[in-house]
Amino acid sequence: MPPGRVRLLCLPYAGGAASLYRGWGALADDRVEVCPVELPGHGRRLAESPVSRLRPLVALLATELEPVLDQPFAFFGHSMGALLAFELCRELRRRGAAEPEHLFVSGASAPDAPRTRPVLHAATDEEVKQELRFLGGTPPELLDNRELMELMLPTLRADFSVLETYHYRPEPPLTVPMTVFGGAADPSVRPQALQGWRAQTSARARLEMLPGDHFFLHASVVEILGAVAGALDAGNPA
Incomplete structure (x- = not known):
């Protein structure tokens, strides 16, 4: 990788x-x-069993990602990915491993914020679909396709379980700079829930609101990547 380049490890929702x-x-x-991270049971790893608890998933990812942490890197995560990115930072610190240049969290309440959405990992199929409709971002034709939903539901339930069984454990704040992205019309993550991220780092923290609902990242890629480049430049001036 050329000198001065930063790997942006991107974690999915x-x-x-x-x-x-x-x-x-x-x-x-x-x-x-840009280095997208594939989780077990997702995408190219669909044949693997998804992991339904956050701490084992974070430990697995920290081990799997170790070979690519030999160069400057940063984390970006949206929704569930934001929580994974945050806990990955803490796991790397516990291991005495290299830490990221920056942490970018998107579309997620602070980790110690009380949960406000329904518990879904043991809900009925219809209740899961209703929540997906509420959040937006899932095409109606996919929600109405029984075969595709049957394929997706085990992974969705495992992911919801990762979020819904998570218990925040207080630790000293990170020393990693942080940028928090939020959607101005996100029905599930209010601006006040985003503000809580500031307490999770002793370094600088910045909040950026973008237009859109919970899946604002799809329409705001250029703006997000511009903010990423700016934040990394601020931390590594030429």
Whole structure:
């Protein structure tokens, strides 16, 4: 990797795959190498069993990602991916491993914020579909396709379980700079829930609101990647 370049390790939202970051690399600054992370049971790893608890998943990812942490890197995660990215930072710190240049969290309440959405990992199929409709971002034709939903539901339930069984454990704040992205019309993550992220780092923290609902990242890729490049430049001035 050329000197001065930073690997941006991108973690997906619940039910998402690494492919959701397809195209980001072509839009990113030359100094940013976009590296989507595939979770077990998702996308190219669909044949594997999904992991339904956060701590074992984070430990697995920390081990799997170790070979690519030999160069400067940053984490980006949206929704569930934001929580995974945050806990990955804490896991790497516990291991005495390299830590990221920056943490970008998107579309997620602070980890210690009380949960406000329904518990879904043991809900009926119809209740899961209702929540997906509420959040937006899932095409109606997919929600109405019984065969595709039967294929997706085990992974979705595992991901919802990751979120819904998570218990925040207080630790010293990170020393990693942080940027928090939120959707101005996100029905599930209110601006006040985003503010809580500031307490999770002793370094600088910035909140950026973008237009859109919970899946605002799809329409705001250029803006997000511009903010990523700017934040990394601020931490690594030429």
